[in-house]
Amino acid sequence: MRRLWLGLLLGVTGCVSSGTSRSQGGSGVIADPAFLEQYATTRRFSAGQPTAVKLVPDGSAVLLLRSPARSFVQDLYEFNTATGQERRLLTADQILQGAEENLSVEERARRERMRMSARGIASYQLSKDGTKILVPLSGRLFVIERASGTVRELISDAGFPLDPRLSPDGRSLACVRGNELYVMDIASGAERRLTNGSNATLSHGLAEFVAQEEMDRSEGYWWSPDSKTLVYQETSTEGMEMMHIADATHPDKEPQAWAYPRPGQKNAVVRLGLIPIEGGDTRWVNWDRERYPYLATVRWQSAPTPLSVGATEQAPLTILVQNRQQTEEALLLVDIETGSTTLLLVEKDEAWINLDQAMPKWFPDGSAFLWTTERNGSWQLELRSADGQLLRPLAGVDFRYKGFVDLDPEKKFVHVSGGGDPTQTHLFRLSTEVADAPVQLTTEPGIHSATFSENHRVYVHTASTMDGRRSQIVRSTDGRELGRLQSVAEKPPFVPNIELTTVGMDPSFHAVLVRPRNFDSRRRYPVIVSVYGGPHAQTVVASPSAYLLQQWIADHGFIVVSIDGRGTPSRGRSWERIIKGNLIEISLNDQVAGLKALARKYGELDLDRVGIYGWSFGGYFSAMAVIRRPDVFDVGVAGAPVAEWLDYDTHYTERYLGLPDENPSGYADSSVLTYAKDLDRSLLIIHGTADDNVYFSHSLKMSNALFRAGKTHDFLALSDFTHMVADPLVTTRLYQRIVGYFVKHLAHDTGFEN
Numbered sequence: 001m002r003r004l005w006l007g008l009l010l011g012v013t014g015c016v017s018s019g020t021s022r023s024q025g026g027s028g029v030i031a032d033p034a035f036l037e038q039y040a041t042t043r044r045f046s047a048g049q050p051t052a053v054k055l056v057p058d059g060s061a062v063l064l065l066r067s068p069a070r071s072f073v074q075d076l077y078e079f080n081t082a083t084g085q086e087r088r089l090l091t092a093d094q095i096l097q098g099a100e101e102n103l104s105v106e107e108r109a110r111r112e113r114m115r116m117s118a119r120g121i122a123s124y125q126l127s128k129d130g131t132k133i134l135v136p137l138s139g140r141l142f143v144i145e146r147a148s149g150t151v152r153e154l155i156s157d158a159g160f161p162l163d164p165r166l167s168p169d170g171r172s173l174a175c176v177r178g179n180e181l182y183v184m185d186i187a188s189g190a191e192r193r194l195t196n197g198s199n200a201t202l203s204h205g206l207a208e209f210v211a212q213e214e215m216d217r218s219e220g221y222w223w224s225p226d227s228k229t230l231v232y233q234e235t236s237t238e239g240m241e242m243m244h245i246a247d248a249t250h251p252d253k254e255p256q257a258w259a260y261p262r263p264g265q266k267n268a269v270v271r272l273g274l275i276p277i278e279g280g281d282t283r284w285v286n287w288d289r290e291r292y293p294y295l296a297t298v299r300w301q302s303a304p305t306p307l308s309v310g311a312t313e314q315a316p317l318t319i320l321v322q323n324r325q326q327t328e329e330a331l332l333l334v335d336i337e338t339g340s341t342t343l344l345l346v347e348k349d350e351a352w353i354n355l356d357q358a359m360p361k362w363f364p365d366g367s368a369f370l371w372t373t374e375r376n377g378s379w380q381l382e383l384r385s386a387d388g389q390l391l392r393p394l395a396g397v398d399f400r401y402k403g404f405v406d407l408d409p410e411k412k413f414v415h416v417s418g419g420g421d422p423t424q425t426h427l428f429r430l431s432t433e434v435a436d437a438p439v440q441l442t443t444e445p446g447i448h449s450a451t452f453s454e455n456h457r458v459y460v461h462t463a464s465t466m467d468g469r470r471s472q473i474v475r476s477t478d479g480r481e482l483g484r485l486q487s488v489a490e491k492p493p494f495v496p497n498i499e500l501t502t503v504g505m506d507p508s509f510h511a512v513l514v515r516p517r518n519f520d521s522r523r524r525y526p527v528i529v530s531v532y533g534g535p536h537a538q539t540v541v542a543s544p545s546a547y548l549l550q551q552w553i554a555d556h557g558f559i560v561v562s563i564d565g566r567g568t569p570s571r572g573r574s575w576e577r578i579i580k581g582n583l584i585e586i587s588l589n590d591q592v593a594g595l596k597a598l599a600r601k602y603g604e605l606d607l608d609r610v611g612i613y614g615w616s617f618g619g620y621f622s623a624m625a626v627i628r629r630p631d632v633f634d635v636g637v638a639g640a641p642v643a644e645w646l647d648y649d650t651h652y653t654e655r656y657l658g659l660p661d662e663n664p665s666g667y668a669d670s671s672v673l674t675y676a677k678d679l680d681r682s683l684l685i686i687h688g689t690a691d692d693n694v695y696f697s698h699s700l701k702m703s704n705a706l707f708r709a710g711k712t713h714d715f716l717a718l719s720d721f722t723h724m725v726a727d728p729l730v731t732t733r734l735y736q737r738i739v740g741y742f743v744k745h746l747a748h749d750t751g752f753e754n
Contacts, residue, residue, distance in 0.1 A: 029555065029556050029557050030516065030517060030518045030555050031552055031553075031555035031556045031739075032493060032552070032555070035493060035552050036552060036732050036735055036736065037728070037732050038490065038493070039548060039549060039552070039731075039735075040728040040729070040731035040732045040735075041070050041728045042069055042070055042489065042490050043072065043726070044548065044549070045489055045490055045491070045492050045545070045548065046489065047067050047068065047069055047070060047071060047072070047489060047490075048066065048067060048068060048069035048487055048488040048489030048490065049066070049470070049472075049487045049489045050064040050065070050066050050077075050472055050485040050486070050487060051064065051065050051066065051074070052064060052065040052123065052124065053451050053460050053462075053472065053485070054126050054451065055451060055452065055453035055454075055458055055459070055460065056126065056130035056146075056453065057128070057129065057130045057453060057454035057455060058130065058453065058454075058455055058457075059081060059453035059455055059457045059458030059476075060080070060081055060082060060458075061078050061079060061080055061081060061130075061146075062078070062079040062081060062460060062474060062485065063076065063077070063078055063079075063089075063124070063126060063133070064076075064077050064078075064079065064485060065077070065121055065122075065123075065124070066486075066487075066488065067120065068488065069488050069489055069490045070490075072120070072726070073092055073093075073120035074092070074120045074121050074122065075088055075090065075091040075092065075120060075121060076088070076089045076090045076091075076121050076124060076133070076135065076144075077089060078146070079474065079483065079485060079486075081458055081474055081482045081483065082482075084482070084483040086486060089133070089144060089146075089149060090121065090133075090135060090142070090144055090151060091120070091121075092120030092121055092137060094151075095137050095138070095140070095142065095151075096137070096138060120137075121135055121137060122136075123136065124136075125164075125165055125166055127166050127170035128166075128168045128169070128170060129170055130146065131145065131146055131147065131170065132144065132145060132146065132166065132170050132186075133146060134164060134165070134166050134173060136161060136164050139160045139161070140153060140155075141153065141154040141156075141161055141164055141173070141175070142154070143186060154173070154184060154186065154189060155189065156177070156182075156184065156191050158177045158178070158182060158191060158193070159177035159178045160177065160178075161175040161176070161177055161182075162175060162176040162177070162205075162206065163175060163176055163205070163206070163218070163219065163220065163221075165223065167223050167227035167277075168223055168224075168225055168226070168227050169226075169227040170186070171185065171186055171187065171227065172184060172185055172186060172227060172277060173186060174205075174221060174223065174230060174277075176203075176204070176205040176206055176220065176221070177193075178198065179198035179199075179202070179203035179204060179205075179206065180193055180194075180195045180196065180198050180204050180205070181193070181194045181195045181204045181205035181221055181230065181232050181275075182194065183230070183277045192277075192278075192279055194230065194232075194275050194277070194279055195232065195234075195275070195282070201236060201237045201238040201240075201259070202234070202235070202236050202237075202238070203220075203234070203235050204220075204232055204233070204234055204235075205220045205221040205232045205233065206220040206233065206235060207219060207220040207233065207235075208233075208235045208237075208268040208270060209258070209259070209260065209261070209268070209649065210261060210267070210268070210294075210649055210650060210651035210652075211295070211296075213649065213651075213652075213693060214649065214651040214652045215294075215296050215297075215355055215357070215651065216355065216357045217296065217297065217298075217357060219298070220232065220233040220235070221233065222298050222300045223300070224300060224317075224336070225300065225301065225315045227277070228276060228277060229274055229275065229276050229277065229336065230274070230275055230277060231272060231273065231274050231275075231285070231298065231300065231317065231334075232272070232273055232275065233270055233271075233272055233295065233298075234270070234271050234272075234273060235268050235269070235270050236268065236269040236270075237259035237268050237269075238269075239266050240259040240260070240261060240265070240266050240267070240268065241259070241260055241261070241262060241265055241266070242257050242258065242259055242260070243257070243258050243259075243260040243692070243695060244256065244257050244258075245258070245689075245690050245691075245692055245695075245696075247689075247690070247720055248689055248719070249719050249720060256692075258692060260649065260695075261649055261650040261651075262646060262647060262648070262649065262650065263645065263646055263648070263649075263650055263653045263654050263657070263659070263660050263667075264646070264650075264654075264659055264660040264661060265650070267293060267294075267324070267650055269289075269293075270289075270293070270294075270295045271284060271285070271289065272284070272285040272295060272298070272319065273285065274336055274339065283336075283338075283339045284339050285319070285334055285339045285341065286339050286340055286341060287319070287321055287330075287332055287341045289321075291323060292321035292322055292323055292328075292329070292330055293321075293322075293323070293324055294321060294322040294323070294324065294326070294651065295319065295320075295321055296320045296321060296322050296329065296355055297318075297319065297320035297355070297357060297359075298317075298318075298319050298320075299317070299318045299319070299320075299360055299362070300315065300316075300317045300318075301315045301316075301361075301362050301364075315362060315364075315366055316333055316334075316362060316366055316386075317333070317334040317336055318331060318332065318333055318334065318344065318360055318362075318369075319331075319332050319334060319341070320332075320355075320359075320360075322353065324650075324654065324659075325352075325654065325658065325659065326352045326353055326651070326654070326655045327348060327349055327350060327351070327352060327353065328346065328347070328348045328349075328353070329346070329347050329353050330343060330345070330346050330347075331343075331344040331345045331346075331347075331360060331371075331388065332344065333388075343388070344384075344387065344388030345371070345384070345388040347373060347375065348375075349374070349375070349573075349577075351577040351580040352577065352580065352655045352656065353374075354374065354536075356372045356404075358372075358403065358404040359371055359372050359404070360384075361404060361407055363407070363409050364409055365409075366386060367385075367386055368383060368384060368385055368386060368391065369384055369386070370382065370383060370384070370394075370404065370407065370414065371383075371384050372401065372404070374573045376393075376397050377397050377572055377573050377574065378397040378398070378399075378400065378401075378572045378573060379400070379401040379402070380393050380394075380395065380396075380397055380399075380401060381393065381394045381395060381401050381404070381414065381416060381430065382394065383432055392435065394414060394430045394431070394432065395418075395430055395438050398420075399418055399420075399428075399438055400418050400419055400420055400422065400570065401416060401417075401418045402416070402417045402418045402419070402425055402570065403416065403417045403418075404416055405417060405427065405449070405450050405452065406450070406452035406456060406459070407432075408456040409432075410456070411456070412431060412432045412433040413429050413430070413431065413432070413456075414429070414430045414431075414432055415427060415428070415429055415430075415441075415450065415452065416428050416429075416430060416438075417448070417449060418438070419440070421542070422510060422538065422540075422564070422570035422571055423500055423510055423538070423540050423541050423542045424445060424446060424447065424541075424542045425447045425448055425449065426440055426441070426442045426443070426448050427440075427441040427442045427448050427449070427450055427461070428440050428441060429441060442461075442463070444463065444465050444466075445465065445466045445542050446463055446464050446465035446466050446542050446543055447463070447464045447465075447541060447542065447543045448461065448462070448463050449461075449462045449463075450462065456477065457476060457477055458474065458475070458476055458477070458482065459474075459475055459477065460472055460473070460474050460475075460485065461473045461474075461475050464543040464545055464546075465543070466542055466543070466544060467495070467544075468492070468495035468496070468544045468545055470487070470545060471484065472484065472485040472487070473485075492545070492548050494517060494551065495544050496514055496544040496545075496547040496548060496550065496551040497514060497515050497516070497517050497519065497551060497554075498512055498513065498514050498544050498547050498551075499512065499513045499515070500512050500540065500542060501513065501598075501601070503594055503597035503598050503600075503601055504593060504594060504597040507565075507566060507575075507590070509563050509564060509565055509590065509593075509594040509597070510540040510563070510564050511540060511561060511562065511563045511564070511594055511598055512539075512540045512541075512547070512561065512562050513559060513560075513561050513598070513602065514547050514550040514551050514553075514554045514559065514560040514561070515554060515559050515604075516554050516555050516556075516557060516558070516559070517551070517554075517555055518555075519604075521604060523604065524603070524604055524605070524606040525557065525558055525559045525604055525605065525606055526557070526558050526559075526606055526609035526610070526611070526742075526746040526747055527558065527559050527560075527561060527595070527599075527605050527606060527607065527609065527610045527611070528553060528554075528558045528559070528560045528561070528610075528611045528612070528613065528742055528746075529560075529561055529562070529563070529591065529595065529610065529611070529612040529613075529625075529633075530550055530553075530560055530561070530562045530613060530614065530618075531562065531563075531591065531612055531613070531614040531618045531621050531622060531625070532568075532614055532616075532617055532618040532621070533565065533567065533568070533587045533588075533591060533614070533617065533618060533621040534567060534568070534583070534587070534617035534618070534620075534621065535567060535568070535569070535576065535579070535617075535656065536569055537568065537569070537617075538564050538568055538569060538570060539562035539563075539564055539568075540562055540563070540564045547560075549735065550562075552735075553735075553739055553742075556739055556742075556743060556747070557743075557747055558611075558742065558746070558747070559604065559605055561595070561598060561605075563590070563591055563594035563595065563598075565586075565587055565590025565591055565593075565594060566578045566579065566586055566587065566590050567579040567583075567586065567587045567590075579656060580656060580658075581656075581657060581658065581663055581666045582657075582666050582669050582670055583645070583656055583657065583670040584621070584624050584628075584669070584670050585669065587621070588621070588624060588625060588628060588629065591621075591625065592629055592632050595607065595610070595632065607632070609634060609746045609747075610632060610633050610634055610635075610746075611633070611634060611635040611636065611637070611742045611745070611746050612625045612626060612633050612635075612636050612637075613636065613637035613638075613639070613738060613742075614637075614638070614639065615639035615640055616639070616640050616641075616642075616693075616694060616723065617642065618639070619637075619638040619639040619640050619641035619642075619686070620638065620641040620642040620643070620672065622636040622637060622638045622639075622641070623636060623638035623641050623643070623672050623683065623685070623702065624672055624675070626679070626681045626682075626683050627672065627675045627676065627678055627679045627681075627683070628675055628678070630678075630680045630681045633681065634681055634682070634745060634746060635681060635682040635683070635741065635742060635745040635746055636681065636682070636683045636684070637683075637684045637686065637738050637741060637742075638683065638684070638685050638686065638699075638702075639686045639687070640686065640687050640688065640691060640693075640694050640698075640699075640723055641672065641685065641687070641694070641698060641699060641702065642672075642694050642698055643671070643672040643673055643698040643699065643701050643702040643705075644671050644672070644673050644698065644701055645657060645667055645670050645671060646660060646667055646671075647695065647697065647698060647701075648694070657670060672702050672705075673701060673702065673705045676702065676705035676706045676709055676711065677705075677709040677711070679706055679709070679711040679713065680711075682713075682714075682741070682745045683706075683713045683714065684713070684714040684715075684716065684737075684738070684741050685699050685702060685703060685713060685714065685715045685716070686699075686715075686716045686718065686734070686737075686738075687699035687716075687717060687718065688717075688718040688720075688721030688722050688723065688725065689717055689718065689719055689720055689721065690720050690721060690722050691721070691722050691723045692722060692723070693722070693723040694723060696717075699715070699717075703715050714741070716734075716737060718730065718734070
């Protein structure tokens with residue numbers, strides 16, 4: 001459930017006849033009825049913004065994808081950093097010529113795991129030397145020569161290609177077809193199947209479900225730096241439970257079947273093999289798979305430093321493996337000649353270990369690597385020798401490291417994101433050589449990130465700042481601005497009226513309030529809590545553009561608030577891990593404490609009228625809040641909620657609740673079904689019938705438990721929708737429905753008297 005929070009951001013909610021909830025005079029409602037349609041049609045005003053930004057190795061150009069302002073169909077562009085000029089390299093229409101885009105069931109599932117709703121050129125890969133671009137489109141593969149713009153299709157009759165990727169030398173590409181790994185020579189078009197024996201329960205070269213959904217690992221194979229070998233994952237789902245998704249509106253269609261690992265049940269069995277691109281026998285990598293069944297990370301970097309004549313040394317192949325409880329992980333060095341492994345380091349945590357897929361990051365010469373850890377109470381970036389020994393931390397535990405950006409081994413710099421304020425993200429430079437204090441590179445309040453060229457001389461600085469602006473500026477590392485990436489996105493009709501604050505003591509909570517744009521301090525407003533409340537996601541961030549939808553809701557005569565309580569990230573290890581064993585108790589208490597503290601600080605909040613809504617984990621949280629704390633919450637909207645943790649996946653659920661046999665009370669206490677009999681307030685449940693992350697059965701079980709207990713509730717099924725709701729019309733109707741629900745149950749008899 002690493003990605004559970006994304007559903008809320010992607011948009012789902014809902015019914016007022018015209019898009020406004022109250023139009024009578026004196027209500028204070030100023031919500032623009034046209035906003036919601038614009039919000040949905042423009043993909044939350046993100047359509048038209050550059051995405052998938054990559055720099056060519058020498059920094060001379062920036063590649064990007066962009067769609068029109070009201071389209072999901074992306075085209076490929078190139079920005080010249082010397083001239084500041086942009087050119088369009090390839091469009092989907094050039095290839096498809098008006099034909100419908102064709103995606104396999106497996107590709108649709110893969111995009112669902114990646115939360116990818118774009119169409120047209122949804123992804124691309126740049127060759128290591130920057131001369132070629134690989135574009136998959138509608139089940140076909142195209143290679144573009146950047147210099148000439150020549151487009152060539154690579155044709156195969158072996159089946160739909162999944163996860164196609166170029167070799168480091170740019171001469172070959174690999175992909176998975178029909179659960180087998182293939183390699184094609186680009187010059188001749190000759191293709192070779194490397195693996196054999198796949199069937200309904202055995203695949204080669206594909207990441208298993210929990211790797212894609214929870215580990216942030218979508219790859220199932222990796223190229224060697226010399227382009228001569230592939231290391232690939234073999235996955236067996238034999239003996240696993242099968243989940244089925246049927247299209248209830250078309251009962252004539254066969255249900256789709258997927259292997260799904262529920263807590264305490266059988267996981268996919270994974271092993272790793274090395275095979276030369278000419279074909280031959282697989283050399284299997286050996287590690288204690290009984291102790292460490294999860295293959296979390298595979299890292300095989302290129303080493304550009306010259307080797308002596310005749311040398312065959314390659315950059316190190318390293319893997320990170322975890323035990324099932326995720327309380328221990330081992331970083332292993334792989335001998336590519338024998339498949340044996342050598343231990344570099346072990347991390348342990350009595351609660352759980354969070355994964356950082358950017359690590360390890362090896363120095364090009366293989367002499368050392370970067371590593372991140374939370375063992376000292378907060379995320380830290382460390383420098384380690386080639387044999388895994390700790391050399392030194394690169395910043396203190398109070399730095400609040402957030403993420404790796406770039407390593408410049410020549411200048412001995414590491415660029416990272418972080419900062420003391422959890423609501424903001426800034427760029428910093430750290431030294432790998434001396435124990436200097438971090439150098440802050442961005443200062444304007446907001447969210448900052450960067451993408452660097454391989455030569456570390458040019459980068460794209462992306463910023464979303466407190467004035468509502470979003471910019472993508474191309475800069476050189478000597479301080480010059482080289483240009484700006486063009487956005488054709490529509491501008492929102494307003495900048496959200498937000499206030500960031502902290503409330504409470506021991507603990508204190510970061511919170512945000514979104515007031516109506518015609519806010520009257522003499523009046524008291526019903527309150528709506530926009531919640532996630534779970535691991536790996538913050539709802540309080542220093543970026544007004546994150547609250548456009550909340551502003552539209554607030555403009556119906558509400559104050560919308562969000563609170564990041566314990567269990568959320570960026571506040572240290574103990575802050576996050578306090579929820580171990582029970583996913584709701586402390587988190588719900590923190591939301592209530594934070595809400596009451598806000599009301600003490602801001603007299604305009606009327607806690608006699610409080611609603612709560614969320615999606616995914618936030619949907620689960622909303623259902624639990626309205627059921628378990630009816631003294632606080634009057635109405636809830638639960639979107640795609642997890643009702644029963646025994647029905648969610650292993651890697652997410654067992655991380656926080658442990659194995660079911662070892663913590664039966666924690667599973668029961670964290671289940672909505674346990675408390676369904678206690679519902680005494682208004683609850684709307686929303687769920688997509690084709691959801692293969694949080695299955696539709698969760699909401700059905702919740703509704704059934706409520707019905708059997710004699711509890712009235714409302715249920716909205718989104719026919720044939722998955723965990724994402726990207727369709728503009730459905731998004732519009734959904735948010736109309738949610739706001740209408742809150743108006744009906746919270747805003748009645750509200751003239752907002754003085």
